[in-house]
Amino acid sequence: MKAIALFGLALSLAAGQPDHAARVRQLLRTMTLEEKVGQMTQVTLEAVLQSPSATGVRELDPARLEDALVKHHVGSILNVGPEGALTVDQWHGILTQIQDAALKRTRARIPVIYGIDAIHGATYTRGATLFPQAIAMAATWNPALVKRGGEITAAEVRASGIAWNFNPVLDIGRQPLWPRFWETLGEDTWLASALGRSYIEGLQGQAIGAPDKVAACLKHYVGYSYPLNGKDRTPAWITERALREWFLPTFEAGVAAGAPTVMVNSGEIDGIPGHANKHLLTEVLKGEMKFKGFVVSDWEDIKRLHTRDRVARTPKEAVVMAVNAGVDMSMVPFDFSFYDLLLQAVKEGLVSRARIDDAVQRILKVKLDLGLFEKPYPDPAMKARFGRPEYAEANLRASREAITLLKNERAALPLPKGSKLLVAGPTANLRSVLNGGWSLTWQGDAEELYPKDKPTVLEALKATYGEANVAYVPGATFDQVLDVNAAMEAAKGVDAIVLCLGEKTYCETPGNIDDLSLDPAQVHLAMALAKAGKPLILVLLEGRPRTLNPIVGSAAGIVLGYLPGLEGGRAIADVLSGAVNPSGRLPFTYPRFPNAITPYDHKPLEVFDVNTFNPQWPFGFGLSYTTFAYSDLSVDRSILGRKDRLSVSVKVTNSGRREGMETVQLYVQDEYGQVSRPVRMLKGFQKVVLAPGESKVVHFTLGARDLSFIGRANTRIVEPGTYKLWVGDLKGAFELK
Numbered sequence: 001m002k003a004i005a006l007f008g009l010a011l012s013l014a015a016g017q018p019d020h021a022a023r024v025r026q027l028l029r030t031m032t033l034e035e036k037v038g039q040m041t042q043v044t045l046e047a048v049l050q051s052p053s054a055t056g057v058r059e060l061d062p063a064r065l066e067d068a069l070v071k072h073h074v075g076s077i078l079n080v081g082p083e084g085a086l087t088v089d090q091w092h093g094i095l096t097q098i099q100d101a102a103l104k105r106t107r108a109r110i111p112v113i114y115g116i117d118a119i120h121g122a123t124y125t126r127g128a129t130l131f132p133q134a135i136a137m138a139a140t141w142n143p144a145l146v147k148r149g150g151e152i153t154a155a156e157v158r159a160s161g162i163a164w165n166f167n168p169v170l171d172i173g174r175q176p177l178w179p180r181f182w183e184t185l186g187e188d189t190w191l192a193s194a195l196g197r198s199y200i201e202g203l204q205g206q207a208i209g210a211p212d213k214v215a216a217c218l219k220h221y222v223g224y225s226y227p228l229n230g231k232d233r234t235p236a237w238i239t240e241r242a243l244r245e246w247f248l249p250t251f252e253a254g255v256a257a258g259a260p261t262v263m264v265n266s267g268e269i270d271g272i273p274g275h276a277n278k279h280l281l282t283e284v285l286k287g288e289m290k291f292k293g294f295v296v297s298d299w300e301d302i303k304r305l306h307t308r309d310r311v312a313r314t315p316k317e318a319v320v321m322a323v324n325a326g327v328d329m330s331m332v333p334f335d336f337s338f339y340d341l342l343l344q345a346v347k348e349g350l351v352s353r354a355r356i357d358d359a360v361q362r363i364l365k366v367k368l369d370l371g372l373f374e375k376p377y378p379d380p381a382m383k384a385r386f387g388r389p390e391y392a393e394a395n396l397r398a399s400r401e402a403i404t405l406l407k408n409e410r411a412a413l414p415l416p417k418g419s420k421l422l423v424a425g426p427t428a429n430l431r432s433v434l435n436g437g438w439s440l441t442w443q444g445d446a447e448e449l450y451p452k453d454k455p456t457v458l459e460a461l462k463a464t465y466g467e468a469n470v471a472y473v474p475g476a477t478f479d480q481v482l483d484v485n486a487a488m489e490a491a492k493g494v495d496a497i498v499l500c501l502g503e504k505t506y507c508e509t510p511g512n513i514d515d516l517s518l519d520p521a522q523v524h525l526a527m528a529l530a531k532a533g534k535p536l537i538l539v540l541l542e543g544r545p546r547t548l549n550p551i552v553g554s555a556a557g558i559v560l561g562y563l564p565g566l567e568g569g570r571a572i573a574d575v576l577s578g579a580v581n582p583s584g585r586l587p588f589t590y591p592r593f594p595n596a597i598t599p600y601d602h603k604p605l606e607v608f609d610v611n612t613f614n615p616q617w618p619f620g621f622g623l624s625y626t627t628f629a630y631s632d633l634s635v636d637r638s639i640l641g642r643k644d645r646l647s648v649s650v651k652v653t654n655s656g657r658r659e660g661m662e663t664v665q666l667y668v669q670d671e672y673g674q675v676s677r678p679v680r681m682l683k684g685f686q687k688v689v690l691a692p693g694e695s696k697v698v699h700f701t702l703g704a705r706d707l708s709f710i711g712r713a714n715t716r717i718v719e720p721g722t723y724k725l726w727v728g729d730l731k732g733a734f735e736l737k
């Protein structure tokens, strides 16, 4: 018997991840109900900090820490204080004190799992590598860069002593008004699934217990990103079929990639708040998807079932509803009400002990897998893995590959060295606009906290073209016209105008807008400068596609920077000067008008009769300083059986005069279906580097599963029929049997 058990252990150890089932069972046997409910409770750091002091520096409050960890057995803490990012050493101090309290002062000695929103790098650690935000990473269409971003983020988060990252956001960005649009990997399920998978691979590696890896948290499960009115945390109406077709597959991909935690949608779908949706949390996520990790609530959202949504008559009913729906941990986050109410509810038989054990075993397993029991304290050796020069290099590369050239009339760009420039606009000289929310502070607007050695667009242009050649007149703030006349005057002596427009930084609900159009003050400035008789180059720094149709025609060049991160200023200057050949491609459809929001994979009905699809720029679009030609599309079979793989290949040639990167995109259309099918769907992509004159053959394969869809019965089906396909301007077809 013993030999067999040992053999089993050896087997699972060999597979990379030790089997912690026995340890979890043993812990559960010895834990009190109070200890279990405490494991399910998460509070924010502020709840255990001293009150704000005159010096601004805040230490942990030993009495509050004792209250949380010892008296209430709290199992998890999150976030940073409102003052923002801490140094690595400060984090080490905080995490050490927290684990000391958990391990030395409690009976159960279970380490705390600390969670942080490291959504584009270790956002809350001073000096961290802040990558382009997700929407910009998606614009690279480069899974290797996304994976590298995950690796560096994991190393820097662990170097800060933290093992759990509330990322990736796997919501699909199909509603550009939504202020969290930029946290997504764009509008397409296929692209977002592929990049989400790469990110998780980078973040978690083979085993999350490795000293430089962290646990991912897929969020926000599910449908949060598609509010009907475009405002944050407002109702969505998404049918079961649409959920399964567009919104669930990224989460399926994330679960399959091994993400051990999931965060719940803060909003509601079809009248059912995410936190009360037993069908989606328990039946679909834990049942169908076989998710074995734990589900954490979003900020205060269990309480809100009572206070906001009023589907629960009392705070206790809210707790009962959420836990019975399948939420395993509550981000309370300021008090112990969840703990008190859940204890009562269990004693009254409103929540079963089995449900508590299930939640707790899920949490303990993640803590064990992370190695927190063996190594609960921050690892001083990991400090050397923080902020390395090669991380900045990788970041710069990601930024450069994200920048998307949308217009380049008569080769206005690149602007040759030695050019005299006027730089204007509200986004020209700020670091916050390059980074967006979740950067050093929640809103990312603490300009003074950003490292001074990372240039703004203006500073980078001065470094590239020489101080003397770059004049700067803002001309407007984000929403107010300023010195337009001075800008016009300054334009007289220059060769080109670089006008930096876009959005001020925001995060979550404070970023709600009523109009997708670019602010009128900025449009006014652009219209005025267009009359200066100099090539007008627009640089857009924005988290969502603010419509700018009235000024597109007047611009000679348009460069979309999204939120390109700390290296974004430099990357933009590199693209403007031609040091870098732009290769970003839109991961969403850029609308022409604020009320013409139609994604690329729309239905035939949306282009039928007088309906038109006429975006400003299509999904997948982006120009280069070279040109590419497609030829020799070949589809290796005309009939595809259910078990076959179809091979598609195409030759791509750099037909221009400088090296460039092309993203080859494969689209298919299912001609007929039992439910209406999109006009086209992305089913493969590959980014290739080509020297001038060079050709490469790019291969894709497709199987029946790739052509499956959600049928009338809301299940995934494969239907026989004819499929069209496109790569570049070439077309093909095949039959699925």
Ligand code: BGC
Pocket: 078, 079, 117, 166, 219, 263, 266, 298, 299, 508
């Ligand atoms: C956000 C989450 C975030 C959490 C913790 C919530 O308000 O919706 O994305 O992970 O706060 O900061």
Ligand code: BGC
Pocket: 079, 299, 442, 508
């Ligand atoms: C926190 C965020 C959180 C937000 C929710 C902020 O104070 O820092 O993490 O997402 O509140 O409203």
